């Protein structure tokens with residue numbers, strides 16, 4: 542663990558920033574600086590520094606390139622109306638990063654120090670936080686194993702890096718309903734595997750099905766459990782919620798899906814508004830039945846990148862379940878307005894979620 546001072550080297554060649562915040566897309570631009578810190582066994586995490594954003598030099602045998610010993614986080618900095626910058630529940634992201642670290646045999650980071658590193662980096666690049674509606678500065682902390690060693694074992698040398706990207710909506714649909722393809726052949730994760738942590742392999746496992754969904758005109762894939770292939774899990778870039786006969790249901794965290802920070806915040810908001818929210822097993826059959834009976838009132842996804850994303854259609858083999866007439870549901874809209882209102886400091890933050898930089 543380090544409490545070392547972060548050294549700062551500013552860029553001499555600042556890049557020009559995207560002019561039109563309405564066409565940022567997601568993950569297309571990176572700011573002028575990045576944070577980097579080394580780990581060596583025996584020495585621990587050391588040499589924290591902010592440097593100009595630049596390519597890394599890695600040995601071709603670096604272990605992360607071969608065995609995927611990597612973890613990451615996704616969080617955002619938002620612009621407040623007074624021009625200041627804020628983070629949303631950064632303690633939860635850093636706690637989750639350590640959950641991922643433990644699963645991947647990566648040495649834990651000092652969570653408070655990591656938040657301080659994020660604050661300093663965002664402060665240096667604060668002019669990159671976009672101003673337009675629905676925009677923010679996406680923060681991507683990640684850790685990679687860099688020992689040049691083609692034997693399979695936990696690494697002794699790692700890098701903790703943080704990069705920043707000004708972003709708009711993750712899905713081209715924005716807050717409009719997305720079409721989701723229910724995957725029946727491939728699975729994303731099983732209990733005991735890595736599905737509950739943020740690591741590259743989970744996303745690599747999703748590409749094949751995502752590609753098929755794309756070809757068929759669907760935005761994302763809804764994953765079923767890896768054993769019985771009956772129960773709803775998550776979308777991969779977001780957790781999912783369904784409103785069935787007034788009850789709001791989201792799959793319980795049982796080891797194969799990610800515990801989203803947006804997911805937990807939505808559960809808190811919904812309960813504070815008096816909704817019944819149950820984290821439980823939910824079968825695809827129950828959702829199909831509810832759709833047939835007219836009881837499937839809403840479906841939406843939640844995630845840092847995706848924010849709140851209403852689901853307008855679920856494709857289950859050759860069936861197309863149209864949800865809420867493919868319109869934005871009342872619950873999804875209220876969650877979106879409240880969450881983004883709190884994140885952008887436009888409305889009060891009764892939960893104390895927002896952290897000023």
Ligand code: COI
Pocket residue numbers: 614615616744777778779844845846847
């Ligand atoms: C996030 O929501 O931050 C994610 O990590 C999802 C994604 C962009 C891979």
